[in-house]
Amino acid sequence: QQQVKQSPQSLIVQKGGIPIINCAYENTAFDYFPWYQQFPGKGPALLIAIRPDVSEKKEGRFTISFNKSAKQFSLHIMDSQPGDSATYFCAASKGRGQGGKLIFGQGTELSVKP
Amino acid sequence: DGGITQSPKYLFRKEGQNVTLSCEQNLNHDAMYWYRQDPGQGLRLIYYSQIVNDFQKGDIAEGYSVSREKKESFPLTVTSAQKNPTAFYLCASSSREAQPQHFGDGTRLSIL
Numbered sequence: 697q698q699q700v701k702q703s704p705q706s707l708i709v710q711k712g713g714i715p716i717i718n719c720a721y722e723n724t725a726f727d728y729f730p731w732y733q734q735f736p737g738k739g740p741a742l743l744i745a746i747r748p749d750v751s752e753k754k755e756g757r758f759t760i761s762f763n764k765s766a767k768q769f770s771l772h773i774m775d776s777q778p779g780d781s782a783t784y785f786c787a788a789s790k791g792r793g794q795g796g797k798l799i800f801g802q803g804t805e806l807s808v809k810p
Numbered sequence: 811d812g813g814i815t816q817s818p819k820y821l822f823r824k825e826g827q828n829v830t831l832s833c834e835q836n837l838n839h840d841a842m843y844w845y846r847q848d849p850g851q852g853l854r855l856i857y858y859s860q861i862v863n864d865f866q867k868g869d870i871a872e873g874y875s876v877s878r879e880k881k882e883s884f885p886l887t888v889t890s891a892q893k894n895p896t897a898f899y900l901c902a903s904s905s906r907e908a909q910p911q912h913f914g915d916g917t918r919l920s921i922l
Binding site: 785 | 814845850851852853868900902910911912913914
């Protein structure tokens with residue numbers, strides 16, 4: 697119930713393509729769903745986050761789609777660029793009173809070819 | 811610049827040795843966290859602290875210890891009881907229990 701399952705493990709797209717990374721969760725108490733981007737040798741950096749009261753959120757070229765009934769959420773990267781090549785993690789949190797603990801997916805290594 | 815500083819960037823441990831990883835933040839955040847990252851396993855929570863002088867075990871606390879004597883600092887000790895310490899260790903902080911969490915650039919620990 698505490699797990700967040702992320703797929704695919706790796707993804708290769710051409711420049712300009714739209715990579716899609718999916719995550720699924722079981723615990724309906726989760727109420728905060730962030731996506732982090734990590735470059736080699738660096739810490740993860742927050743990209744975009746969503747709460748269950750909305751079905752979609754866009755920030756620049758990054759979009760989160762959220763399906764509460766299916767307990768799934770996904771990240772879409774529009775017009776992908778080689779600089780987007782990184783590892784992406786989804787996560788979930790149960791909110792206040794739970795220490796703000798984040799449960800992370802296993803990560804997706806994205807490669808955008810020129 | 812406000813942020814989280816982890817040091818050292820690389821650390822080597824000998825058999826039977828305890829080592830301490832440093833994490834300092836100047837974001838005035840109340841909550842701090844330690845994660846361990848292994849290839850293909852995402853990030854797993856070791857310990858977290860919501861206020862000074864208080865901390866809780868995460869999912870994989872065995873073989874690790876922490877202290878929180880100052881708001882800005884949350885050092886992690888990897889003890890000799892941790893039999894598989896080779897990993898990338900990440901420190902994070904947030905405002906109370908709220909999100910988002912901000913991460914440092916990690917310490918890579920290896921065994922000599």
